[in-house]
Amino acid sequence: MAVTMADVARRAGTSIAVVSYVVNGGPRPVAARTRERVLAAAAELGYRHNRVAAALRSGSSGLVGVVLPDTVNPYFAALGQRLEEALSASGKLMVVANSGYDGQRQAAVIDALLGAQVDGLIVVSAPGADDPAGLAAESGVPLVHVHHRPPGSDTTLVAADNAAGVAAAVAHLRGHGHGHDRVDFLAGPTDEGPVGDRVAAWRATGVPGELLRSEYGRAAAARLVAGLKAAPRALVAATDEQAVGVLAGCGAAGIEVPGRLALISCDGSSETGFTVPPLTTVEQPLAEMARRAVRHLLGEPVPGTPPTATLAIRRSCGCSHPGFSGVGATD
Amino acid sequence: MAVTMADVARRAGTSIAVVSYVVNGGPRPVAARTRERVLAAAAELGYRHNRVAAALRSGSSGLVGVVLPDTVNPYFAALGQRLEEALSASGKLMVVANSGYDGQRQAAVIDALLGAQVDGLIVVSAPGADDPAGLAAESGVPLVHVHHRPPGSDTTLVAADNAAGVAAAVAHLRGHGHGHDRVDFLAGPTDEGPVGDRVAAWRATGVPGELLRSEYGRAAAARLVAGLKAAPRALVAATDEQAVGVLAGCGAAGIEVPGRLALISCDGSSETGFTVPPLTTVEQPLAEMARRAVRHLLGEPVPGTPPTATLAIRRSCGCSHPGFSGVGATD
DNA sequence: CTGAAAGCGCTTACAG
DNA sequence: CTGAAAGCGCTTACAG
Numbered sequence: 001m002a003v004t005m006a007d008v009a010r011r012a013g014t015s016i017a018v019v020s021y022v023v024n025g026g027p028r029p030v031a032a033r034t035r036e037r038v039l040a041a042a043a044e045l046g047y048r049h050n051r052v053a054a055a056l057r058s059g060s061s062g063l064v065g066v067v068l069p070d071t072v073n074p075y076f077a078a079l080g081q082r083l084e085e086a087l088s089a090s091g092k093l094m095v096v097a098n099s100g101y102d103g104q105r106q107a108a109v110i111d112a113l114l115g116a117q118v119d120g121l122i123v124v125s126a127p128g129a130d131d132p133a134g135l136a137a138e139s140g141v142p143l144v145h146v147h148h149r150p151p152g153s154d155t156t157l158v159a160a161d162n163a164a165g166v167a168a169a170v171a172h173l174r175g176h177g178h179g180h181d182r183v184d185f186l187a188g189p190t191d192e193g194p195v196g197d198r199v200a201a202w203r204a205t206g207v208p209g210e211l212l213r214s215e216y217g218r219a220a221a222a223r224l225v226a227g228l229k230a231a232p233r234a235l236v237a238a239t240d241e242q243a244v245g246v247l248a249g250c251g252a253a254g255i256e257v258p259g260r261l262a263l264i265s266c267d268g269s270s271e272t273g274f275t276v277p278p279l280t281t282v283e284q285p286l287a288e289m290a291r292r293a294v295r296h297l298l299g300e301p302v303p304g305t306p307p308t309a310t311l312a313i314r315r316s317c318g319c320s321h322p323g324f325s326g327v328g329a330t331d
Numbered sequence: 332m333a334v335t336m337a338d339v340a341r342r343a344g345t346s347i348a349v350v351s352y353v354v355n356g357g358p359r360p361v362a363a364r365t366r367e368r369v370l371a372a373a374a375e376l377g378y379r380h381n382r383v384a385a386a387l388r389s390g391s392s393g394l395v396g397v398v399l400p401d402t403v404n405p406y407f408a409a410l411g412q413r414l415e416e417a418l419s420a421s422g423k424l425m426v427v428a429n430s431g432y433d434g435q436r437q438a439a440v441i442d443a444l445l446g447a448q449v450d451g452l453i454v455v456s457a458p459g460a461d462d463p464a465g466l467a468a469e470s471g472v473p474l475v476h477v478h479h480r481p482p483g484s485d486t487t488l489v490a491a492d493n494a495a496g497v498a499a500a501v502a503h504l505r506g507h508g509h510g511h512d513r514v515d516f517l518a519g520p521t522d523e524g525p526v527g528d529r530v531a532a533w534r535a536t537g538v539p540g541e542l543l544r545s546e547y548g549r550a551a552a553a554r555l556v557a558g559l560k561a562a563p564r565a566l567v568a569a570t571d572e573q574a575v576g577v578l579a580g581c582g583a584a585g586i587e588v589p590g591r592l593a594l595i596s597c598d599g600s601s602e603t604g605f606t607v608p609p610l611t612t613v614e615q616p617l618a619e620m621a622r623r624a625v626r627h628l629l630g631e632p633v634p635g636t637p638p639t640a641t642l643a644i645r646r647s648c649g650c651s652h653p654g655f656s657g658v659g660a661t662d
Numbered sequence: 663c664t665g666a667a668a669g670c671g672c673t674t675a676c677a678g
Numbered sequence: 679c680t681g682a683a684a685g686c687g688c689t690t691a692c693a694g
Binding site for chain 1: 689
């Protein structure tokens with residue numbers, strides 16, 4: 001049915017070994033004229049390289065598994081897209097799987113990915129998930145965590161350094177005419193993972209303020225705001241999702257942002273440019289994180305110092321900004 | 332290195348054929364005691380089924396390729412997630428690829444997917460993309476378009492019926508105390524694809540109003556609003572992205588929504604529950620669309636009538652809504 | 663530079 | 679119910 005290397009070889013009057021050499025550009029040299037004949041035959045016959053046969057023989061499937069807690073969350077969606085870009089630049093195909101923030105499901109999904117003989121695994125650990133390092137090692141598959149790894153794990157983690165960015169956010173709310181003397185922080189339910197680092201960075205500034213907590217979803221953050229007797233005057237939210245929830249809660253409660261509450265979020269996914277008002281954020285260097293994760297999988301050298309998140313100023317902090325939110329934004 | 336069926340067979344004192352039968356649950360029956368021995372041996376040895384070897388022999392890789400214009404767009408992200416759910420319920424793994432709204436890239440990506448021997452292809456056609464039906468047929472791979480297929484294509488398309496939903500949106504703006512006598516419509520740059528259907532549905536209502544156009548991105552819609560001398564009083568936007576852009580543009584221009592401009596969008600992705608104000612939308616039945624697409628690929632019967640989009644009322648239309656936007660929303 | 667042949671780990675007739 | 683064996687389409691030593 002499908003055209004095989006044998007068909008091409010027959011048509012080009014050569015062997016399948018030679019066809020393989022030209023299709024793969026190696027590992028043996030092929031005379032220019034032979035190569036032409038092979039290429040012509042392949043084109044005429046409509047030959048398509050069968051990656052699964054190649055995978056079985058060579059041990060490399062060309063597939064990389066990416067496990068994300070929730071691909072609908074714009075932050076993870078953007079990370080996924082960056083990963084796909086980085087992967088496809090190396091000729092790899094991305095197989096994504098949602099864990100749904102569920103450790104059990106994450107394990108199941110990794111199992112399926114390993115069964116598909118992925119060449120590598122990139123995982124954003126679900127809270128409470130087991131460290132998949134053992135499983136990956138058993139199968140000889142390289143593994144790298146991005147954004148979050150299980151507590152106690154010593155697998156490679158690619159994550160941004162948020163300390164300077166959070167400090168800049170806090171300093172921005174205090175200075176620049178915003179002049180808040182207190183800056184509150186909205187964290188997650190626990191201090192596990194990257195959010196914990198952000199909380200620590202906020203604490204390290206020594207600026208007075210209250211620590212608030214909510215689940216990570218938008219609805220939970222909106223609910224928190226609705227239930228507050230006195231809303232903060234200046235707040236840094238640990239994630240975009242929470243900040244969007246705060247905005248929704250403020251909108252419903254008639255609390256003006258930034259007039260009554262100055263808000264800065266962390267993540268900087270694309271949605272933050274189009275909220276009302278547009279969110280000032282501590283932007284994560286997702287493209288760089290994706291590149292590093294892929295380099296790590298491929299065994300290429302990776303810089304020792306983490307990439308840094310940086311403050312992107314829009315309007316939710318109280319800064320005025322020329323024109324509407326979308327100026328300069330590319331969606 | 333890896334444990335194979337031969338290893339398991341040896342340990343269980345049986346043949347690899349029998350191991351295959353128990354691993355796959357068929358196609359031949361196996362005696363209960365033999366099956367026990369095989370299962371025990373597999374567990375002891377840590378056997379993992381090698382899907383690529385199985386794929387080469389059986390012709391089925393267990394992989395389904397999904398091509399999306401932009402996985403960061405919440406609408407497509409949500410569709411992707413639903414597809415993954417539907418696919419994994421059938422034991423398939425999803426390989427996603429972004430076309431970036433680019434026909435060339437879409438072709439390249441489909442080529443890679445076909446090379447990976449996917450069992451099926453689900454594509455949301457990029458504007459201007461060639462119909463991949465020929466390529467898919469050549470490889471004997473079933474193909475289904477979702478949401479949008481190339482003009483003139485006669486491949487199977489799974490899309491929602493928006494006529495009733497759009498009509499309901501227009502009627503809602505006219506009646507229910509909103510009482511607008513004109514309802515404008517914000518379309519895309521052309522009337523190709525699903526947005527064209529929505530425009531047609533708006534026209535079919537016969538309600539007076541102006542047809543506005545912008546590119547699909549948020550920024551473009553925001554820019555459009557900024558450039559308007561007189562903003563509409565009542566507007567239906569063809570997509571969530573455009574509606575979010577309109578909201579951003581209105582926020583920057585000081586146009587109150589819904590006070591000054593009543594807005595309804597189409598799509599109903601999760602972000603619309605958390606805008607300020609929350610968007611009333613014509614919600615697409617994504618889960619049902621995903622299920623149908625998968626059923627089609629698997630050759631299972633699919634209902635003849637398309638699933639319908641339905642109006643979900645929140646606040647941007649002018650309705651008041653108890654509590655804050657997030658009530659009842661699940662993120 | 664080229665070719666014949668083994669073998670990757672399975673599935674699946676086929677024979678018992 | 680079970681087993682020996684062919685073969686899926688490649689890649690890769692190996693020999694020429």
